[in-house]
Amino acid sequence: MSALFARMVASRLFWPIVMLLVLFAVNLIAFPGFFSITVRDGHLFGSLIDILRNGAPTLIIAVGMTLVIATRGIDLSVGAIAAISGAVACAIILGSPNPGSISTVAVAIAVAILMSLVFGVWNGFLVAVLGIQPIIATLILMTAGRGVAMLITEGQILTVNSPPFKALGSGFWLGLPVATIIAAVLFAFAALITRRTALGMLIESVGINPEASRQAGVRARGLLFTVYTFCAVCAAIAGLILTANTAAADANNTGLFIELDAILAVVIGGTSLAGGRYSLAGTLVGALVIQTLVTTVYTVGIPPIATMVFKAAVVTVVCLLQSPTTNAALASFRRSLAIRAGKGAAAS
Known part of the structure; x- marks a missing residue:
């Protein structure tokens, strides 16, 4: 039993899941009906559904950010790309004689995503071809x-x-929020394409040692272009959801600080900022932690302006629990348990 617990604690997902459960418990104490889900007009409603819907944009961007960070990079421009995406879509819809037409909305979405492809290629060019540090290269577009x-x-x-x-932001399909379905499909696509093909291994190899990967025949430039472009597309989709949710394009506030939430979700999920191994499942848990934390702030009556402080506190706690010092202490604890178990078996 102790060995099983030790293996659970050693998992990168253990402490993020514990933090998520703690937040759930706090919400349940403050609001006993927190886990209740009701059906109205064939749609699901409840606090958990709200967390999934409101956390969808963060998760979408965090998925792209995970792959970028796995290559030793970072993308600070995702919030700006989200704002541009929403602005382009709204401008096209407003300029159309029939803004309620599905074809008009489809064109607006397509143009917004195509523009994000250009921005992603631009970021990839600065990082992969010109060799500019990712934080500086993406800061330009930010x-x-x-x-x-x-x-x-x-x-x-x-x-x-x-x-x-x-409907992109507040609509429902098969009883579930459309935003949640989009996030789930994008997450499943990223997981499938990176874990069922060699792409994930190649991304990790570039993040661990770019030079060795190049000498082994891995086309690092192409991979960098791919991950930055994919991250930009994720940002555009998230921006469309955020804009659709309010039915308004606000260049100053759409996607504001969402790049920080995405990075926090990735870090909480156990992906190292030094590149290499990454965890999309951890990113999913991290995004849920971030959004549940925001919900907790409102549930327990804490002023919303203090949300960033609590986010920082949660990230600090999780990072400390995942730190090498903590891991070394847990390893020592596991060895002591093994020694005690061996002595007990010898005595019997």
Whole structure:
């Protein structure tokens, strides 16, 4: 039993799951109906459903961020790309004579995603070809991106009245929020393409040792282009969901600080910022922790302005529990348990 517990503690998912369960317990104490789910008009409603829906944009971006971080990189421009994506979509819908048409919304979404491909290729070019540090390369677009979104919206908040577009953020399909379904499909696609093919191993090899990977025949540049482009597409999809949820494009506030939430989700999930091995399952748990923490702040009556403080506290605790010092202490504890078990068996 002790050996099983030791293996559980050694897992990268153990402490994030514990933190998630602690947050669930706090919410249950503050609000006894926290786990209740009701069905109205064929749709599921409840606190857990709200967490899944509201956490979908963070999870979507965090999936792309995980692959970028696995290559020893980072993408600070995802929030700006999300804002640009929402601004482009709303501008196209407003400029159409039939904003409620599904074809108009489809064109708006397609153009927004195509623009994100350009931004992703740009980030990949700066990192893979010019050799600029990822934090600097993506900081350029992070700074300029909000300005691009402001130019698209002409400094205004673009409000749209398009039911098909609004359904992306607040609609339901088969009883579940559309945003949650989109996040689940994207997560499953990323997991399938990286864990059922050699792509995941190649990404890890580039993150562990780029030079050795190059000498082994791995095309590191192509991989970097791929992960940064995929991350940009994830940011665009998240931006469309955020914009559709409010039915308005706000260049200043759409996706604001979401890059930090995505990075926090990745770190909480156990992926190392030094690159190499990564965990999409851990990222999923990390995104749930982040969104549950936000929900907890509202549930227990803490002022929303203190949310960032509590996020920092949670990340600090999880990182300390996952630190090499803690792992060494746990390893020592496991050895002592093994020694005691051996002595007990010898005595009997």
